[in-house]
Ligand SMILES: Nc1ncnc2c1ncn2[C@@H]1O[C@H](COP(=O)(O)OP(=O)(O)OP(=O)(O)O)[C@@H](O)[C@H]1O
């Protein structure tokens with residue numbers, strides 16, 4: 001074993017890691033608000049909003065990420081009519097895919113707050129908007145925090161798929177270095193440790209949040 | 217005779233295709249305590265929820281102090297004059313008891329924080345749990361939570377209180393303390409509509425009994441009259457069954 005390869009190529013690897021973090025962060029930043037909208041559609045009483053939302057969510061969730069990424073990679077330029085660049089195409093695929101998963105988390109978060117809580121708020125003369133803001137959303141957010149954090153970790157792992165279009169995220173960078181140095185054992189072990197640390201940090205945070213969850 | 221506080225006229229309510237309330241007309245006078253009873257699914261909760269339009273009824277109308285609920289331009293402000301107490305308390309678990317009670321007075325009625333809190337504390341005193349003010353609901357017993365929920369409703373300084381089976385989620389020893397708070401309220405002259413299976417409470421405290429079945433009011437009588445000679449067969453059966461259990 002020769003661990004010095006890692007030290008030698010650390011700047012390049014860190015650049016890859018930074019790319020992964022950037023991808024994951026952007027995906028979460030865009031997918032979350034999108035998911036909030038779709039989640040509200042999912043629980044809408046109007047079927048012409050509810051059904052399309054449900055179809056969207058179920059289509060995304062029944063396909064592998066790599067298919068969705070490929071699909072958008074080729075579809076987006078056709079829809080827009082011109083190439084938008086690898087990064088943008090891949091980002092759109094990720095955002096659309098993960099927004100479906102976030103949607104389900106948000107939906108169940110809102111639904112975890114009983115209908116009766118809304119009725120209680122309304123019965124005291126608060127408006128629907130006040131009831132949502134002061135009674136439902138704080139509880140929903142707290143209840144879904146653990147699942148949200150876990151999903152963010154999954155997004156981070158999911159960004160490895162970006163290698164298919166040649167983006168140099170962390171795993172792809174590691175792969176490139178193994179090609180040069182022929183030291184796959186050390187490098188992939190290192191990569192595994194990095195992923196483990198990120199995942200562990202995330203799940204510890206999620207566990208902590210779980211403890212703070214609203215008891216009902 | 218003075219105008220009724222609540223006047224229900226030809227009220228019908230459907231859930232999808234199912235008719236839960238069937239052409240109900242009745243009224244409730246200020247200062248009276250009326251118990252609503254009847255078998256499960258007879259529409260008691262639905263009727264109560266129509267009185268503050270938590271349920272959007274399709275036919276007929278409800279008048280509160282002469283104001284039509286159907287045409288009410290600001291239903292939230294109307295609701296802030298009607299307190300409601302739920303079977304499962306429905307306190308807000310992420311807030312302290314004090315915040316639970318002051319939320320609506322502050323944000324629906326525009327009271328200052330200081331005023332709302334001072335009033336909340338006197339109400340908590342009244343239901344005997346002033347020492348719990350700064351705790352969260354989960355730290356209280358069921359009976360204490362329900363009394364806190366009563367205080368939250370009273371904080372609206374309501375003209376009417378609606379109770380939907382306020383004791384049926386409670387252990388027997390806690391039922392007593394909640395019923396006591398309700399009895400005190402009735403004795404103070406609060407107008408109350410109470411859905412309950414507590415026939416002891418009904419007999420002792422209420423002025424009138426409404427018996428419902430299949431979305432209709434089958435019988436309505438003065439309390440003493442109801443217990444001594446209910447004439448509908450269904451009310452008779454219901455009473456037999458429920459008194460048998462006690
Ligand atoms: N949100 C709803 N959607 C569909 N049906 C409903 C809904 N709420 C009540 N129902 C139905 O309407 C009927 C009357 O319900 P309601 O809750 O008013 O009865 P209840 O007399 O309060 O019964 P219980 O003693 O069980 O509380 C029942 O058959 C019930 O199944």
Ligand SMILES: [Mg+2]
Nearest residue numbers: 260261262380
């Ligand atoms: Mg009921």
